[in-house]
Amino acid sequence: MEVLSTIADFRAARAKLGTLGLVPTMGALHEGHLGLVRAAKARCAAVAATIFVNPLQFGPNEDFSRYPRTLPNDLKLLEAEGVDLVFTPTVDVLYPAGFASRIEVGPIADRLEGAVRPGHFAGVATVVAKLFAITRPDVAFFGQKDVQQTVVIRRMVADLDVDVAISVEPTAREADGLARSSRNIYLDAGQRAQAPALYRALMAADSAWASGERNGDVLRDMMREIVEAQTDGVIDYVSFADPVALEEIDRAGHAGGVLSLAVRFGTTRLLDNHILS
Structure with missing residues (x-):
């Protein structure tokens, strides 16, 4: 498993691989994420995961600073699942000085979570678009638990003609039904x-x-x-x-x-x- 933190290094490694399944994450991995990895392995010749806590999708009073960061353990879990590449960029890599662009996806981003968290889905759409451009996956895997996020990403992919298939996998749950998070x-x-x-x-x-x-x-x-x-x-x-x-x-x-x-x-x-x- 290769762990890469720069865009150039990831692109060079990706160029050596065939059909790629991508599992974008913010780390603090659990069985739900690993289920997405397994789904990707079942469909694709190679699998990549990204680990990046995206500041653009957090509001000023939200939990960006205390969001759990467990990179060493995350990497152990991904290696055990046979992941080929892991992209672990810093904020400066994805959002260098002067970065100013945002992707807005219209009314679907203003309802439900978007009404409670203004600007959240612009941050989600922007980082996912960047990750797709960098990693060039054939299929990207997301969990149904964040159902509005999957709707937003599908809208963005359709509107911008992004050449990636979106696979939404069932929500992973604890034995008592609680959605894993x-x-x-x-x-x-x-x-x-x-x-x-x-x-x-x-x-x-x-x-x-x-x-x-x-x-x-x-x-x-x-x-x-x-x-x-x-x-x-x-x-x-x-x-x-x-x-x-x-x-x-x-x-x-x-x-x-x-x-x-x-x-x-x-x-x-x-x-x-x-x-x-």
Whole structure:
């Protein structure tokens, strides 16, 4: 496994490889990331991962400075999975002096997470576009847990004619249903015990959908009531939205939609979602 920190070195190494699967990460790797690596290995001749905590996607009062950074352990995990290349740029490498460009992806970036975190998805789209340009992957792998991020990236790739396929893999979960996340380490014991209520709320709405419920307000209220009854968390939003435009659904047809929610436990925000079809 080669670990490379400059653009020139990565490009030289990538040129020696065939079909490349890319797993972009911010480090603090867990089983969800490793599942993406395995999916990439199953489809591609070679696999690259990137580890970069992207300052552009953090707001002024968010957790950029304390976001977990565990590079030595991350590299051990990636090597054990047989990753070929790891790109570990510094901020100065990706955003040198004078860097000023941003990629805006329109209204889908202003809803849900975008409404709570203005500018977040411009930061996401910008860094992902740069990583695609540097690494030149054939397929890039993302997890469904960050469902709005996958919608934004697909929009960006389509709009800018980026020659990369996007593969979205199922959310990795703990045994009790909690979506795996690097931020889960911030939860204290009480918060960790309450956190699976997010998944229970999604599954309750899924069951209602399977039984014929199509009223968006009913599904949203059901999720909200479960989280409020079973946790001390503060809800940022609950949503039942169109899977392409991410606009809220009043009454659904048979095409389904995306259930999602964001809940704060102290200073830690947890996200989860489930796709209805």
